[in-house]
Amino acid sequence: MREAYNIYMNDLCISLPEHRDPAPHPAHQTAVAVGAMADAVRRALAEDRAEDDITTRWSVPDGTRAHARAVARQDGVIAGTAIPGEVYRQLGSDVVVTEHVQDGDRVHTGQDLLTLAGPAREIITGERTALNFLQRMSGIATAAAAFAEAVTGLPARILDTRKTAPGLRALDKAAVAAGGVSNHRLDLAAMVLLKENHIAAAGGVSAAIAAVHACNTRGVAVEVEVESAAQAIEALSAGVEWIMLDNMSIEDMRHIVTLRGSEGPRLEASGSITLDTVRAVAETGVDAISVGAITHSAPAFDLSLLLTPTAPAGGGHPARFG
Known part of the structure; x- marks a missing residue:
C-alpha cells in the first residue's frame, strides 16, 4: 500500500499538513x-x-x-x-x-x-x-473525502482517531489519508493525549499536565481533552500544544477560540460531529476537527x-x- 500517513503532532515534531484537495494521490509506499x-x-x-x-x-x-x-x-x-x-x-x-x-x-x-x-x-x-x-x-x-469537502475553504483540518478496527489501524489510516484527511496519532506512544480518565485519576487538568511535563524528556506534543469552558480556560495557561474541546457547544467553542487568541495552543473539536454539523464547527475558528465515524462507521x-x-x-x- 502506498504512502498515506500524515501523523498529527505539534510543530516541533511533524506539522499538521497544509490543506489539500480531497483524494490526493499518495506518492509511494512506506x-x-x-x-x-x-x-x-x-x-x-x-x-x-x-x-x-x-x-x-x-x-x-x-x-x-x-x-x-x-x-x-x-x-x-x-x-x-x-x-x-x-x-x-x-x-x-x-x-x-x-x-x-x-x-x-x-x-x-x-x-x-x-x-x-x-x-x-x-x-x-x-x-x-x-x-x-x-x-x-x-x-x-x-467517508473521509466527504468530510474534507464539507469544510472546503475553511482553515480547519479534519483528523481521524484511534477508533479503528483492531489489527487494521495502519490500513484504516492509509485509507483516511487517501480520502484527503489527516491522521491523528497512530498509537499511544506518538504523543501525549490526556483524556477524561487520565484527568480524573491525576486529580484534575492542571495536575495531569504538570505530571506529564515532569516526565516528558522526549519533547513530544501534549494535548489535553476538556469538557467545559472552565477546564479549557485552565488548560490555556498550562503550557500544552493542543486542547481538545470535547462535545462542546458552538457558542462555547467560539468563546474559547476568542480567549485563546493568536498565540495560544491549537484547538481541536471532537465528539459526535457529523457531515451535517462539521462545517458549523469549522466556522468557530478551531484548528482541527477529529471524527471517529470516518473509521468506525464508514x-x-x-x-x-x-x-x-x-x-x-x-x-x-x-x-x-x-
Whole structure:
C-alpha cells in the first residue's frame, strides 16, 4: 500500500499538513504500510482457510483459466488497490493483477478498478479477501473525502482517531489519508493525549499536565481533552500544544477560540460531529476537527468481481461475486 500517513503532532515534531484537495494521490509506499498490509493479508487468508477452499476445488475444473474485473458499483474514492496483488502473491498463484486506478482516485459507477487474469480456481479463492479489504478501505476513503469537502475553504483540518478496527489501524489510516484527511496519532506512544480518565485519576487538568511535563524528556506534543469552558480556560495557561474541546457547544467553542487568541495552543473539536454539523464547527475558528465515524462507521464501498472463463471453452455469461 502506498504512502498515506500524515501523523498529527505539534510543530516541533511533524506539522499538521497544509490543506489539500480531497483524494490526493499518495506518492509511494512506506515500510510500515507494506508490512502492515502483508500481515493483514496473511491473517485474513488464514482466517478464511484459503488453502482448503473445497467449494472451488470441487466445482471448478482444474486448469480452467479466466479473466475478471473488479467494478465499482457506486461513486467514491478508492483505497487499498495494492492489496489484491498481495493476496494472490501470498496464495502462491500466477494470477496477474492489473491496477487501473490509484489510491485516492475518484471513481464512478461501472468503472473498472482492477483486472485479473490466471487460474480460475485461484482467482475465486482469493476474491473475497481482496474485496473485503477494498470495500472497507474505499468506504473509509469515501467517508473521509466527504468530510474534507464539507469544510472546503475553511482553515480547519479534519483528523481521524484511534477508533479503528483492531489489527487494521495502519490500513484504516492509509485509507483516511487517501480520502484527503489527516491522521491523528497512530498509537499511544506518538504523543501525549490526556483524556477524561487520565484527568480524573491525576486529580484534575492542571495536575495531569504538570505530571506529564515532569516526565516528558522526549519533547513530544501534549494535548489535553476538556469538557467545559472552565477546564479549557485552565488548560490555556498550562503550557500544552493542543486542547481538545470535547462535545462542546458552538457558542462555547467560539468563546474559547476568542480567549485563546493568536498565540495560544491549537484547538481541536471532537465528539459526535457529523457531515451535517462539521462545517458549523469549522466556522468557530478551531484548528482541527477529529471524527471517529470516518473509521468506525464508514459504509463498505459497493463493488463486484465479474469473472469470465477463458479456457477450457465454456461460454455463458460472466459469474458475479461480491
